[in-house]
Amino acid sequence: MTRNQEHIFDGKPVLQFDNEFDRRNFLRTALIVGVGAGFAGHALGDPTSASRSSAFAGSLATKSLKGDLEILNYALTLEYLEAEFYKLGVKGGAVSGRELELVAPIADHEAAHVTAISTTIRDLGGKAVKKPKFKFPQGTFTNRDKFLTTASTFEELGVKAYHGQVTMIDSPDILAAAASIAGVESRHAAILADLTGGNPFPAPIEANLPMAAVLKAAKPFIA
Amino acid sequence: MQIKRKNFVRGDTTTVPSGVAIGALNNRFGWAKQADFDSDVDVLNYALTLEYLEAEFYRQGNAAGLLSGKEAQYLAAVQKDEESHVSTLMDTVQKIGGQPVAAPAVDFGDAFSSRDKYLTLSHTFENVGVQAYLGAAGFISDKAILQAAAGIFGVEARHAAIVGNLLGLKAEGGVYMGATETPLSEDEVLAAVQPFLAGPEAAGGDAAVTL
Numbered sequence: 001m002t003r004n005q006e007h008i009f010d011g012k013p014v015l016q017f018d019n020e021f022d023r024r025n026f027l028r029t030a031l032i033v034g035v036g037a038g039f040a041g042h043a044l045g046d047p048t049s050a051s052r053s054s055a056f057a058g059s060l061a062t063k064s065l066k067g068d069l070e071i072l073n074y075a076l077t078l079e080y081l082e083a084e085f086y087k088l089g090v091k092g093g094a095v096s097g098r099e100l101e102l103v104a105p106i107a108d109h110e111a112a113h114v115t116a117i118s119t120t121i122r123d124l125g126g127k128a129v130k131k132p133k134f135k136f137p138q139g140t141f142t143n144r145d146k147f148l149t150t151a152s153t154f155e156e157l158g159v160k161a162y163h164g165q166v167t168m169i170d171s172p173d174i175l176a177a178a179a180s181i182a183g184v185e186s187r188h189a190a191i192l193a194d195l196t197g198g199n200p201f202p203a204p205i206e207a208n209l210p211m212a213a214v215l216k217a218a219k220p221f222i223a
Numbered sequence: 224m225q226i227k228r229k230n231f232v233r234g235d236t237t238t239v240p241s242g243v244a245i246g247a248l249n250n251r252f253g254w255a256k257q258a259d260f261d262s263d264v265d266v267l268n269y270a271l272t273l274e275y276l277e278a279e280f281y282r283q284g285n286a287a288g289l290l291s292g293k294e295a296q297y298l299a300a301v302q303k304d305e306e307s308h309v310s311t312l313m314d315t316v317q318k319i320g321g322q323p324v325a326a327p328a329v330d331f332g333d334a335f336s337s338r339d340k341y342l343t344l345s346h347t348f349e350n351v352g353v354q355a356y357l358g359a360a361g362f363i364s365d366k367a368i369l370q371a372a373a374g375i376f377g378v379e380a381r382h383a384a385i386v387g388n389l390l391g392l393k394a395e396g397g398v399y400m401g402a403t404e405t406p407l408s409e410d411e412v413l414a415a416v417q418p419f420l421a422g423p424e425a426a427g428g429d430a431a432v433t434l
Contacts, residue, residue: 101393101394102388102394102398104394105394105395105398105399106399108395108402109399109401109402112402112403113402116402116403159377163370163373163374163377166366166369166370166373167366167367167369167370172361175360175361175369176357176360176361176406177403179357179360179373179376179404180357180403180404180405180406181402181403181404182373182376182377183353183357183376183377183380183403183404184380184399184400184401184402184403184404185377186377186378186380186381186384187380187381187383187384187398187399187400188384188399189381190380190381190382190384190385191384191385191388191398194385194388199300200297200381200384200385201297201300201301201304201378201381201382201385203378204303204304204307204308204311204375204378205307205308205311205371205374205375205377205378206373206374206375206376206377206378207374208370208374
């Protein structure tokens, strides 16, 4: 498989796309979720659009920090999605007993991740993206199977999303923070696979996905 | 609100309040730096020692015939994962010109006398494994190695959660250890696994990994 690399920040590969379709799809999705606006401008070939479109322009010391902030906002978008999903799920009463006991802390974790990542972005002088509006298929929060299957999909996606950014994150501190969150997502993924009759251990090493593929998968849930 | 480190380590924090998580993580990242790794080979050999311990633990444990059904299936899969980690780490050490450490001699005492004892020690090893990888991650300089180590770390977290659930432990502080994982330094990890390392050299810290 040939892989196009977008060289954006001084030749440092920031985004990788499997093909042109993925690249264009990412650009469209990026505009929808408000992530990576700076990337989009560059990719469209307008040398001035980056400074216009970047939410962080002028407030950041280095380009690597800017890249990390983009990744944090990407993570934040996914955490918003998960946090809202579990909040509605716990409220909707789709699960009870031990299943609820296992799912309720996940809702707490995702909410804590949203707070931690937003705070970090602000502490670093960046601007946290706003929570997108989400949409979920009817019955998601009242049907046990639908709820847990969707939860399992989100957790596996979240794991792959974090692991897809490991080599892209510049700051060791941000990397450590992201890793400490990713491990918890792995725990969630395993438990939800167990609850839905799936495989909690799909591979000896976690798989990863680039940003474009993750946003494509998340897009149907963004209103 | 102040969160004490021991509560993090025990997983007693159900939610991490605003702003605490990242700041605390940075502090804990600092604690992990008490460990002493000179190179990627050092870190990988440290991880390899833990993986040897785990792989042998599951080999003996699964051979003891304590489990059945889904539990047996799950623990067989965990054993396979740990064996895969051993070979991945050995290959990687060799690829970057290092010498993989040999497997340590181990002694798990009466861990295989019952299902509960087996799974309880498994739960401990998996959580220590998670914390060891997180504590050592900052010492890895090669990005490709970091990717692999992070990938293994995530799978150890999966093991820990599933075994915790098989034991019927409470969700928070048993299956999950809080909203974020907690790193441990090399010293803390070695202290935790020391009782299971056998042989004359086991008493001497680093020596355990050079058997």
